Amino acid sequence: MDQSVLDRLDTFIRKKGLRRTPQRDAIVRTAFASDEHFTSEELFDRSRKANAGVSRATVYRTISLLVEAGLLHEIDLGGDLKTYDPNFVEKPSHNHLVCIDCGKVLEFADSHLEVLNDCLTRRMGFRPVRQSIKIEACCEQLRKKGVCPNLITARVSGKRLPKRKRQGS
Numbered sequence: 001m002d003q004s005v006l007d008r009l010d011t012f013i014r015k016k017g018l019r020r021t022p023q024r025d026a027i028v029r030t031a032f033a034s035d036e037h038f039t040s041e042e043l044f045d046r047s048r049k050a051n052a053g054v055s056r057a058t059v060y061r062t063i064s065l066l067v068e069a070g071l072l073h074e075i076d077l078g079g080d081l082k083t084y085d086p087n088f089v090e091k092p093s094h095n096h097l098v099c100i101d102c103g104k105v106l107e108f109a110d111s112h113l114e115v116l117n118d119c120l121t122r123r124m125g126f127r128p129v130r131q132s133i134k135i136e137a138c139c140e141q142l143r144k145k146g147v148c149p150n151l152i153t154a155r156v157s158g159k160r161l162p163k164r165k166r167q168g169s
Helices: 003-015 022-031 040-050 056-068 111-123 140-145 149-157
Strands: 073-075 083-085 095-099 105-108 134-137
Touching (some): 003 056, 040 056, 140 149
Antiparallel strands (some): 073 083
């Protein structure tokens, strides 16, 4: 985890008159331990392993603080759950490819998209601030081989899977 995240959060919570707690620190360390996206429930489960005293309410409040501080970004990866991305501090403009079969999420950046974004927004009288594109796609491994290791891993670990939309809906 990058120390600058902790420093920015520390400054932010002091301005709000709050203080650092072992529970909040455990949640923040867990949220930024990897680049993996998570729901509040997934973060709660992971944080409880790091600190058994972490409550669900503290997780929700900490997520709100992180979003308000600009350290965490809420993204729409489909489904009814809010998903959070810890990578927007380092990469404010990035995109997501979401497999609608297994739920795997890949991040990608492309300079061509950034140029296109810049040209389109300026032509329409705007100034680009950030971009985020979500592409939903079907897993090639599942289509070609009939088996997807990501789908098997997701099911075994109890990870939520995307709801597939029916063709023609």
